[in-house]
Amino acid sequence: MNYSYTYSTSLRVRYGETDQMGYCYYGNYAQYFEVGRVETMRSLSWPYKRIEEIGIMLPVTEFNIKYKFPAKYDDLLTVVTYIKQVKGVRIFFEYEIYNEENNLICSGNTTLVFIDFKTRFPTAAPKQFLESLSIYKLPDHDSGK
Amino acid sequence: MNYSYTYSTSLRVRYGETDQMGYCYYGNYAQYFEVGRVETMRSLSWPYKRIEEIGIMLPVTEFNIKYKFPAKYDDLLTVVTYIKQVKGVRIFFEYEIYNEENNLICSGNTTLVFIDFKTRFPTAAPKQFLESLSIYKLPDHDSGK
Amino acid sequence: MNYSYTYSTSLRVRYGETDQMGYCYYGNYAQYFEVGRVETMRSLSWPYKRIEEIGIMLPVTEFNIKYKFPAKYDDLLTVVTYIKQVKGVRIFFEYEIYNEENNLICSGNTTLVFIDFKTRFPTAAPKQFLESLSIYKLPDHDSGK
Amino acid sequence: MNYSYTYSTSLRVRYGETDQMGYCYYGNYAQYFEVGRVETMRSLSWPYKRIEEIGIMLPVTEFNIKYKFPAKYDDLLTVVTYIKQVKGVRIFFEYEIYNEENNLICSGNTTLVFIDFKTRFPTAAPKQFLESLSIYKLPDHDSGK
Numbered sequence: 390m391n392y393s394y395t396y397s398t399s400l401r402v403r404y405g406e407t408d409q410m411g412y413c414y415y416g417n418y419a420q421y422f423e424v425g426r427v428e429t430m431r432s433l434s435w436p437y438k439r440i441e442e443i444g445i446m447l448p449v450t451e452f453n454i455k456y457k458f459p460a461k462y463d464d465l466l467t468v469v470t471y472i473k474q475v476k477g478v479r480i481f482f483e484y485e486i487y488n489e490e491n492n493l494i495c496s497g498n499t500t501l502v503f504i505d506f507k508t509r510f511p512t513a514a515p516k517q518f519l520e521s522l523s524i525y526k527l528p529d530h531d532s533g534k
Numbered sequence: 535m536n537y538s539y540t541y542s543t544s545l546r547v548r549y550g551e552t553d554q555m556g557y558c559y560y561g562n563y564a565q566y567f568e569v570g571r572v573e574t575m576r577s578l579s580w581p582y583k584r585i586e587e588i589g590i591m592l593p594v595t596e597f598n599i600k601y602k603f604p605a606k607y608d609d610l611l612t613v614v615t616y617i618k619q620v621k622g623v624r625i626f627f628e629y630e631i632y633n634e635e636n637n638l639i640c641s642g643n644t645t646l647v648f649i650d651f652k653t654r655f656p657t658a659a660p661k662q663f664l665e666s667l668s669i670y671k672l673p674d675h676d677s678g679k
Numbered sequence: 680m681n682y683s684y685t686y687s688t689s690l691r692v693r694y695g696e697t698d699q700m701g702y703c704y705y706g707n708y709a710q711y712f713e714v715g716r717v718e719t720m721r722s723l724s725w726p727y728k729r730i731e732e733i734g735i736m737l738p739v740t741e742f743n744i745k746y747k748f749p750a751k752y753d754d755l756l757t758v759v760t761y762i763k764q765v766k767g768v769r770i771f772f773e774y775e776i777y778n779e780e781n782n783l784i785c786s787g788n789t790t791l792v793f794i795d796f797k798t799r800f801p802t803a804a805p806k807q808f809l810e811s812l813s814i815y816k817l818p819d820h821d822s823g824k
Numbered sequence: 825m826n827y828s829y830t831y832s833t834s835l836r837v838r839y840g841e842t843d844q845m846g847y848c849y850y851g852n853y854a855q856y857f858e859v860g861r862v863e864t865m866r867s868l869s870w871p872y873k874r875i876e877e878i879g880i881m882l883p884v885t886e887f888n889i890k891y892k893f894p895a896k897y898d899d900l901l902t903v904v905t906y907i908k909q910v911k912g913v914r915i916f917f918e919y920e921i922y923n924e925e926n927n928l929i930c931s932g933n934t935t936l937v938f939i940d941f942k943t944r945f946p947t948a949a950p951k952q953f954l955e956s957l958s959i960y961k962l963p964d965h966d967s968g969k
Contacts, residue, residue: 419561554697709851
């Protein structure tokens with residue numbers, strides 16, 4: 390099922406997140422995407438913590454990112470997160486990060502899998518979570534395929 | 535130009551690199567790939583530091599990773615790094631990380647760009663660096679294209 | 680000179696900042712204190728970035744912390760920062776971090792030194808910065824010493 | 825009980841561990857001390873993992889550090905770790921970090937508490953661990969106190 394849900398949150402680049410090039414280290418964006426993801430889920434009344442409380446964890450299985458423009462120390466960044474698709478046991482997020490001058494810093498995507506905490510096996514997305522998302526469903530143009 | 539140069543290095547998952555799932559956090563692998571990259575360059579007598587000393591920096595412009603198997607605290611990981619291609623101002627690395635039981639933890643790739651420190655513009659790969667790599671050149675099957 | 684300036688800011692514990700004990704890793708609090716320090720300076724119209732812009736850097740020379748109560752994933756923490764003293768080339772900060780139930784998570788302090796970026800030698804605190812702080816001066820009970 | 829056990833291990837400063845001052849970020853040393861601690865315990869045949877396997881965790885309750893000399897990117901650092909004392913439920917470590925020119929980078933100490941994983945209450949140090957340490961006992965000069 391495809392969705393069209395977007396949420397924006399902001400964060401500042403910390404000093405410890407810069408490197409000696411004077412830019413935000415490329416490895417920190419995974420954590421910025423995580424912040425985007427978590428706040429997006431909170432905006433749907435599904436803070437990630439609640440997912441774990443019902444016995445499910447949501448590890449990342451794929452992460453892709455393109456760096457377009459350097460972020461600097463103390464930049465106030467906007468993380469725009471898109472929930473694009475839930476397909477079986479997987480959920481697909483996309484992200485864009487902008488600085489205050491509206492430069493696109495980076496864009497990327499992640500795939501996550503719903504895993505049962507006890508069995509450590511993949512499991513369907515929680516029904517109630519899907520219900521929270523249901524009003525953002527996109528019409529299914531791919532049905533003929 | 536395509537190359538076939540491979541180098542392996544190892545590192546241990548630190549406690550602070552785990553998260554509450556009990557696994558190594560997905561965001562730490564960017565740093566593990568960096569360790570692989572840096573040690574691979576050192577093995578060619580080109581520690582990354584030397585690149586910066588001649589006035590060039592090498593930021594990452596693209597990073598892709600697939601997570602296959604969780605790494606745990608204190609796991610001794612082997613990072614296998616491949617230099618695949620240098621094309622104009624870009625260098626392409628690929629990576630695989632294995633644990634001690636030889637499970638493939640993740641695989642991925644990065645693209646980096648040679649940047650002149652002063653002008654902050656892209657610049658050709660340093661000649662001497664390419665010379666160090668030259669014996670690992672692959673025959674160019676794509677010449678007819 | 681002793682001061683009595685306090686500022687509070689808040690931040691959330693990120694997933695990547697937990698460890699497999701299920702708590703926030705002890706090494707992350709240095710960064711939380713940095714956030715407290717930076718926002719405290721911003722509240723005085725002296726974002727740390729401005730200090731660097733006038734050619735001064737402010738490295739930490741001492742850091743002490745006592746951990747009282749664990750912080751957990753997604754906890755919304757309040758970082759209370761105190762500017763206690765500026766003495767020659769040094770500035771002394773104290774910190775307390777609380778969770779939403781008002782448990783004291785940790786308390787600590789740091790000493791930082793004003794360093795001239797060019798010479799890399801210690802230098803006096805910038806006059807204008809001291810002026811911003813001047814209304815928070817404490818009466819000097821130690822004058823007889 | 826006071827001990828005199830020392831162990832040295834080495835690690836390299838990673839690029840992502842530098843900040844825009846061009847030095848290793850002050851917050852990373854907590855992780856370097858952790859590496860020192862963990863390798864010191866491994867050298868006694870008590871990798872920290874084994875402590876957790878017998879149902880005990882060892883959180884840090886106090887951490888103090890003085891920064892003496894900056895560590896730079898790619899510096900090969902030696903972490904010297906001392907086990908100084910085990911007293912009831914607490915264990916006291918001290919640390920010194922040196923660079924290759926033998927400059928003292930920093931010195932510090934940590935206090936950790938043995939905690940029962942199930943009850944989450946403090947518990948005595950494991951007997952077998954104390955046995956591993958016993959040949960390093962110092963004569964008790966404080967017995968008269």
